[in-house]
Amino acid sequence: MVLDIEAGLQVRIDPDIEEILQALESRNKCVMELGMQDKPLYGQIKQQMEAAVAETTGSLNEHEQLRIRSRKRLLKYAKRDYRLATERQKLATDAQAYIKHYKRLIVL
Numbered sequence: 505m506v507l508d509i510e511a512g513l514q515v516r517i518d519p520d521i522e523e524i525l526q527a528l529e530s531r532n533k534c535v536m537e538l539g540m541q542d543k544p545l546y547g548q549i550k551q552q553m554e555a556a557v558a559e560t561t562g563s564l565n566e567h568e569q570l571r572i573r574s575r576k577r578l579l580k581y582a583k584r585d586y587r588l589a590t591e592r593q594k595l596a597t598d599a600q601a602y603i604k605h606y607k608r609l610i611v612l
Contacts, residue, residue, distance in 0.1 A: 564571075
């Protein structure tokens with residue numbers, strides 16, 4: 505019985521699988537070679553990305569005061585709109601209470 509288990513555990517590689525493994529290994533070698541050929545291209549791309557980031561950062565720093573004023577103005581208007589909405593909500597709540605009170609008076 506132990507011999508049967510050991511025989512089952514031994515794996516034979518079919519010829520088709522060997523061909524597949526060889527094809528995968530050659531594919532991996534080709535990919536690695538292509539990656540090594542493109543290293544100068546990666547350097548150029550990296551330089552272009554760094555230049556774009558530096559340009560964008562400079563643009564943001566140039567307009568910093570404008571952004572600060574715009575943010576302050578936005579906060580001021582947002583607070584005003586919030587205050588007005590709160591007042592309107594209070595008026596609506598008060599009106600609803602008056603309507604309920606009026607209906608109770610009519611019923612009496």
